[in-house]
Amino acid sequence: MRASQQDFENAVNQVKLLKKDPGNQVKLQLYALYKQATDGPCNVSKPGVFDLVNKAKWEAWNALGSLPKETARQNYVDLVSSLSPSSEASNQGKSGADVKVQESKDIVVTSEDGITKIMFNRPPKKNAITFQMYQDIILALKNASTDNSAITVFTGAGDYYCSGNDLTNFTSASGGMEKAAEGGAVLLREFVNSFIDFPKPLVAVVNGPAVGISVTLLGLFDAVYASDKATFHTPFSHLGQSPEACSSYTFPKIMGSAKATEMLLFGKKLTAREACAQGLVTEVFPDSTFKKEIWTRLKAYAKLPPNSMRISKQLIRKNEKEKLHAVNAEECSTLKERWLSEECINAIMSFLSRKSKL
Numbered sequence: 001m002r003a004s005q006q007d008f009e010n011a012v013n014q015v016k017l018l019k020k021d022p023g024n025q026v027k028l029q030l031y032a033l034y035k036q037a038t039d040g041p042c043n044v045s046k047p048g049v050f051d052l053v054n055k056a057k058w059e060a061w062n063a064l065g066s067l068p069k070e071t072a073r074q075n076y077v078d079l080v081s082s083l084s085p086s087s088e089a090s091n092q093g094k095s096g097a098d099v100k101v102q103e104s105k106d107i108v109v110t111s112e113d114g115i116t117k118i119m120f121n122r123p124p125k126k127n128a129i130t131f132q133m134y135q136d137i138i139l140a141l142k143n144a145s146t147d148n149s150a151i152t153v154f155t156g157a158g159d160y161y162c163s164g165n166d167l168t169n170f171t172s173a174s175g176g177m178e179k180a181a182e183g184g185a186v187l188l189r190e191f192v193n194s195f196i197d198f199p200k201p202l203v204a205v206v207n208g209p210a211v212g213i214s215v216t217l218l219g220l221f222d223a224v225y226a227s228d229k230a231t232f233h234t235p236f237s238h239l240g241q242s243p244e245a246c247s248s249y250t251f252p253k254i255m256g257s258a259k260a261t262e263m264l265l266f267g268k269k270l271t272a273r274e275a276c277a278q279g280l281v282t283e284v285f286p287d288s289t290f291k292k293e294i295w296t297r298l299k300a301y302a303k304l305p306p307n308s309m310r311i312s313k314q315l316i317r318k319n320e321k322e323k324l325h326a327v328n329a330e331e332c333s334t335l336k337e338r339w340l341s342e343e344c345i346n347a348i349m350s351f352l353s354r355k356s357k358l
C-alpha cells in the first residue's frame with residue numbers, strides 16, 4: 001500500500017519523538033527524502049566546500065536525482081518505521097561483529113572484537129589527507145564515541161601511516177585564498193576538537209612513516225604503537241607553516257621543550273626508537289611481527305571493562321580539556337595567517353611543481 005500524505009505527516013511527527021539519535025547518515029537520508037517528497041528534485045546550488053553541514057545535506061538530496069515525490073514519501077515513511085522504538089531496542093543489542101561501519105573510499109571504518117578501526121586508505125598518495133577525509137574522520141569519531149566498541153584504533157593502509165595534509169588542498173579550495181584559509185581553519189579546529197573530546201581509549205598503530213598532522217595528533221592519543229619502519233616528521237618550517245593539533249602544548253609536555261623544538265621548529269625526523277625514547281611512542285615492534293603482535297594485544301585490551309577504561313581516560317583528560325581547546329583555537333588562528341604568507345605559498349608551489357620533497 002502506498003503511503004498517503006497523512007502517513008507522511010505522521011512519520012514527520014514521529015521523527016521528533018525518537019528517543020535515540022539515529023546518527024548522521026540516517027538524519028541526512030531523512031532530510032533528503034523529506035526535501036524530495038515536498039520540493040521534488042534538488043533545485044538549489046551546491047554550498048561551498050567549507051559549509052560542511054549544508055554541503056552534506058545538499059549532496060544527500062542531490063543524490064536522489066529524479067526520484068518521484070510519491071516514492072520519496074513512501075521511502076521516508078518506511079525509514080521512519082524502521083526507526084520505531086521496537087527496532088531501536090533491537091539495534092541496541094547488536095554485537096560488534098566484523099562489519100564495515102562507514103562507506104567512504106579513503107577512510108575505511110570497521111568494527112570487530114570490540115575494536116573500531118579507522119584506516120587511512122589512500123596508498124597511492126601515501127595516505128595524504130584530503131578535505132573529504134577530514135570530514136570522514138570527524139564523522140567516524142562521532143560514531144565510534146557511541147558505538148559498542150571498547151577502543152578505537154587509527155592505522156594506515158600500504159607502506160605509509162600518513163603523509164599529512166594533502167598539499168593539493170591548497171589549490172583545490174574554491175573561492176579566494178582568504179576565504180579558503182578561513183574555511184580551512186574552521187575545518188581544522190573541528191577536526192582536532194573531535195580528538196580532544198573523544199571519550200574512549202584512542203590508539204595509533206603506526207605502520208610506516210608519519211608526517212605533519214598525523215604526527216602532531218599523536219600527542220592527543222592514549223597509546224601509540226609503532227613498527228620499527230615508522231618515522232615521525234613535522235616539517236612545518238620547511239612549509240612556512242606552524243604546529244597544529246595542540247602539539248605546541250603536548251610535545252613540550254611529552255618530551256621537554258628542547259626536543260620539541262628540534263621536531264616542531266627545525267623539522268628533525270625521528271626514528272620509531274627515538275620517538276619512543278622521547279615518550280611520543282609507547283612501544284616499538286620489529287616490522288616482521290608488528291601486525292600480529294599488536295592486534296593480539298589490542299584484542300586483549302578491548303576485553304577489559306569498557307566503562308572503567310572510559311572513566312579512567314576522562315579522569316586523565318579532564319583537567320586539560322579546557323587548555324587543549326584554547327591551544328587548538330590559537331594554533332588554528334595562527335595557521336590561518338601562515339597559509340596566506342609568502343613562505344607558505346612558495347613552499348606549497350615548490351612541492352606541487354615537484355621541485356621539492358621532504
Ligand SMILES: CCCCCCCCCC/C=C/CC(=O)SCCNC(=O)CCNC(=O)[C@H](O)C(C)(C)COP(=O)(O)OP(=O)(O)OC[C@H]1O[C@@H](n2cnc3c(N)ncnc32)[C@H](O)[C@@H]1OP(=O)(O)O
Pocket residue numbers: 124125126128129163164165166167168169170173177180181184185187188211212213214235236239241244339351356357358
Ligand atoms: C588555504 C587552504 C588551507 C588548507 C587547509 C587544510 C586543513 C588542515 C591543514 C592541517 C595542516 C597540516 C600540516 C601538515 O600535515 S604538514 C605535512 C604535509 N605533508 C608533506 O609535506 C609531505 C609531502 N610529501 C612528500 O614529501 C613525499 O611525497 C613523501 C611523503 C616523503 C613520500 O615520498 P616518496 O618519494 O616515497 O613518494 P612520492 O613523493 O612519489 O609520493 C607518491 C605520491 O603521493 C603524493 N603525495 C605524497 N604526500 C602528499 C601530500 N602530503 N600531499 C599531496 N600529495 C602527496 C605525491 O605527490 C605522489 O603523487 P604522484 O604519484 O601523483 O606524483
